[in-house]
Amino acid sequence: MGSLLSKAEFATVLADQKVNFGDEIVLVCEAKTEDLTATWQKNGQKLDCVHDKHIVEKRGNLFSLRIKKADEQDEGMYTITLKDKQKDASCSAQVTVELKEWRKVEWNQDIMIRELRDFNIRREEVEQLNFLLYGPVGAGKSSVINTIKTIFERRLYINCLAAEGSTSQTIYYKKCEVGNSKDGFLPFIFNDIMGVEEGDQSGVHTDDIISALKGHVKEGYPFNPNSPLTELNHYYLKNPSISDRIHCLVCVIQADKISMMDEDTIQKMQRVREEAKKIALPHVILMTRVDTTCEMTKKDLRSVYKSKRINKKMEECRVALGVQKSCIFPVKNYYEEKDIKEDINCLMLDALTKIVHWADDYVAEYSS
Ligand SMILES: Nc1nc2c(ncn2[C@@H]2O[C@H](COP(=O)(O)OP(=O)(O)OP(=O)(O)O)[C@@H](O)[C@H]2O)c(=O)[nH]1
Ligand SMILES: [Mg+2]
Structure with a gap:
């Protein structure tokens, strides 16, 4: 009233x-x-x-x-x-x-889940598509993996990797499969890394992200913010094949903190983007925490593509990192839910379906 x-x-x-x-x-x-x-x-x-x-x-x-x-x-x-x-x-x-809904989402998960479960990579020798998640500390990288695992394994994965804190909780290079031996594994792997931080002494070293893109980093590598991985290290893979390389770079950013990101972090992320561009690698942004960014979206996740606030945040992402808007996906991770929610799944699945196809295009077109 x-x-x-x-x-x-x-x-x-x-x-x-x-x-x-x-x-x-x-x-x-x-x-x-x-x-x-x-x-x-x-x-x-x-x-x-x-x-x-x-x-x-x-x-x-x-x-x-x-x-x-x-x-x-x-x-x-x-x-x-x-x-x-x-x-x-x-x-x-x-x-x-x-606003009018400017992007349509299928709010029914079954078709998307089936399509992704049955997805065939066009290039036969590549068994799994590799995604690298990078972004500021606490952006929700590990939570994205938990959310995707929750969707496909049909049980909540909320707290196994994610954590609160101002320094990165993820300190090793970790490859995460999705699925299980009973229902089968999905044809993709998510590579989780340490968060990007301001300054030279903290957060993942930019050179390490670039090495990971090219497939030089072996699983379990303990990130060292002070010095990047070198060829002499036994975690360095000298001649990576197309199967070892990353097939899509996924930047994870908190929607409610984009405008507060420090210049140093932005520059580090832009450098990674430039490297990805040089090798024509698809690059997308998952914009997390839409629930803490927009009240309307918090009440009803299906309003996400009607929200002016979310649209504005996507625009800020586009400007900060130079990624076109069609490659920016607002998402919400599981973090405090007690049950599986189809709306959370659908928003993530919509993004995942697109990026899986783009990664597959990269693999199909790649020639060493
Ligand atoms: N409200 C809300 N909280 C979220 C969302 N995604 C992640 N979080 C919370 O944000 C915090 C950090 O998430 P993480 O997944 O650990 O972030 P990260 O990017 O892996 O962080 P580091 O590995 O430490 O760099 C956790 O407390 C999560 O529960 C989201 O979509 N909404
Ligand atoms: Mg993490």
């Missing part, structure tokens, strides 16, 4: 409005008497009426403002002030405009 500043003159006050993009906004209130004049304000300023867009009317006791073809500019707090000779009375209402 809109807020009522003075009851005296109103029979009914303005009500808050939530409309879809392109719809008409209608704000109506009723006064107790007819002999009144009205002025409208938006966000505390006199409303700038635009011809064919704003229609202000008074019919007897009824006062209305109609705004055609709602868009983001029309959002705000609208106030009507009624005046008679003695005194004024005002009431206000908040108008919210929801």
Whole structure:
């Protein structure tokens, strides 16, 4: 309900409005008497009426403002002030405009799960597609793996890798398979690494990420922030085959912290992106924590591609890392849930289905 500043003159006050993009906004209130004049304000300023867009009317006791073809500019707090000779009375209402859904998601997991379970890599000698997850400390890299394992193994994996903290909890190069020996393994592997941090003395060394992309890093390698892996180290694989290489680079970023990322971390990540570009490696972004970024999405994950806030965060990601928007996927990880939720699964599966195809394209086209 809109807020009522003075009851005296109103029979009914303005009500808050939530409309879809392109719809008409209608704000109506009723006064107790007819002999009144009205002025409208938006966000505390006199409303700038635009011809064919704003229609202000008074019919007897009824006062209305109609705004055609709602868009983001029309959002705000609208106030009507009624005046008679003695005194004024005002009431206000908040108008919210929801964007059109700009990307469609299949909110039914079965088809996507089946398609991924049955996925055949085009190049026969490659048995599994390799994904490298990298990003700032605590971005949700390990949680992404847990979420994917949860989807395919049908039991919650929430706390086995993820942890709270300001320094990276993942300190070894870890390859994670998805599936189990009973139901079979899926044809992809997720490689989990230490988080990227500001400064030269902490977080994964950028050269190590680049070595991992090219397949030079063996499982179990303990990351050393001070010095990168060299050919002399027994964790260094000298002549990696196409099966050892990474087939898609997956950057994981917290949606609610993009604008707070320090310049050093961004530069390190941009350097990794440049290396990926040189070898034409697909590069995508998984934008985590959409639930802590947008209230509407928190209430209903299916609103994620209608949310202006999420759209803005995707735009910030695009600008910070130069990844095109069609390769940026907002996701929510399992972190406190007690049950499996199909909406969480579907959002992740939608992203996974696309990146699996892109990784397969890379493998099919790759020639050493
Ligand atoms: N609300 C919310 N919390 C999340 C989400 N994803 C991860 N988290 C939480 O964020 C914290 C860090 O997640 P991790 O998966 O450990 O992050 P990481 O990138 O692997 O971190 P390091 O390995 O330490 O660099 C954990 O407490 C998670 O539960 C999400 O989508 N929503
Ligand atoms: Mg981790």
